[in-house]
Amino acid sequence: MKLYQQLLLSLAGLGAAHAPPTPATVAAAPGRAKRPSLKGPDDHLTGTARDLVSALRGHKPLADRVRVVWNPRLQTTAGTANPRTWEVELNPRLKELQPQTLHRILRHELAHLVSVFRAGRRRIDAHGPEWRQACADLGIPGEPRCHQLPFKSRKVRHKHAYRCMHCGHLLKRVKPLPRFSACYQCCHQFNHGQYDERYRYVTVPIDVVLDETTPSTPSNHHAPLTGRK
Numbered sequence: 210m211k212l213y214q215q216l217l218l219s220l221a222g223l224g225a226a227h228a229p230p231t232p233a234t235v236a237a238a239p240g241r242a243k244r245p246s247l248k249g250p251d252d253h254l255t256g257t258a259r260d261l262v263s264a265l266r267g268h269k270p271l272a273d274r275v276r277v278v279w280n281p282r283l284q285t286t287a288g289t290a291n292p293r294t295w296e297v298e299l300n301p302r303l304k305e306l307q308p309q310t311l312h313r314i315l316r317h318e319l320a321h322l323v324s325v326f327r328a329g330r331r332r333i334d335a336h337g338p339e340w341r342q343a344c345a346d347l348g349i350p351g352e353p354r355c356h357q358l359p360f361k362s363r364k365v366r367h368k369h370a371y372r373c374m375h376c377g378h379l380l381k382r383v384k385p386l387p388r389f390s391a392c393y394q395c396c397h398q399f400n401h402g403q404y405d406e407r408y409r410y411v412t413v414p415i416d417v418v419l420d421e422t423t424p425s426t427p428s429n430h431h432a433p434l435t436g437r438k
Contacts, residue, residue, distance in 0.1 A: 247279045247301035257312070258297060258319055265346055271295065271326045277315065285360050287314045290321035297322070302360060310358075317352055320344040332402060371410035375399075379413070386410060 254277040262272040274295040283289070283300040290297050297318040303311045320343035324333060333339045336354045344352040367381035373392035380386075395408035 247304060248281050249278055251277050251279055251299075254299075254315060258315060261316065261319060261347055262323065265323065268323065268326065271322065275319070275322065287356055287358050287360070288318045290318040292322060292325040295322055300360065306358070313349060313352075314356070316347045316349045317344065317356075320347055320349070320352070323347065368415060370413040370415045372413050373408060374411055375408045380410060381415075 255275065258275050258277050259272045262268050262275055275297070276295065277297045277299065279301050280289075280298040281301050283298065286300060287303060288297060288299045297315065299311075299314065299318075303314060320340050321335065323343040323346070324337075324339040327343070328339055341352070344350060367383060369382045369385045371380045371382070371386060371390070372378065373380075373395060375395045376392060378392055378394070389404065390410050391404050391406070391408040392410060393402075396402055396405050399405070399408070
């Protein structure tokens with residue numbers, strides 16, 4: 210009889226050890242704090258961006274469309290602005306810096322969207338007077354074109370080279386240009402900003418120009434202008 214009672218007690222203890230946790234047990238168990246996502250939309254920063262744009266008179270339509278997202282693919286760039294989707298993409302590494310730096314970068318990129326929104330269909334320079342005015346309106350007057358942030362740099366291997374038929378400007382690129390591409394500076398100066406075959410970029414052998422020093426990314430003054438025949 211005693212052996213039978215001991216067997217029942219052992220089975221009862223084994224069942225209790227493997228019993229599913231009760232709601233009270235789950236609530237009492239220590240849990241890990243949920244880390245904020247650094248990929249995709251950021252609702253908090255989106256709200257901040259919309260408040261900044263809404264404060265500008267007549268910019269409510271833009272404020273309703275602005276969105277801020279984290280893009281982990283950004284490595285050397287702090288942020289970008291996409292006027293097609295009205296999105297500001299931020300480098301997740303900005304979280305490692307001071308909050309005021311993050312918010313300044315946010316305003317910097319918002320200024321691009323504001324300047325494009327104000328210009329409508331008119332073509333403007335990325336960091337021209339329209340952008341500088343938008344920076345001032347967003348509370349960052351005198352904003353520099355680029356920031357010196359502690360992000361790792363990368364060496365870009367250029368595979369293609371082009372030269373303007375008119376001014377001789379040399380352009381190095383990782384990806385090839387569209388078939389009909391011309392020097393924006395020459396088209397802007399001599400043809401009212403419209404594509405002109407006279408200022409077309411022609412292909413140059415990359416091995417011939419490897420020793421020449423040119424920026425990895427073309428400036429806005431020499432950005433390629435595409436057109437069709």
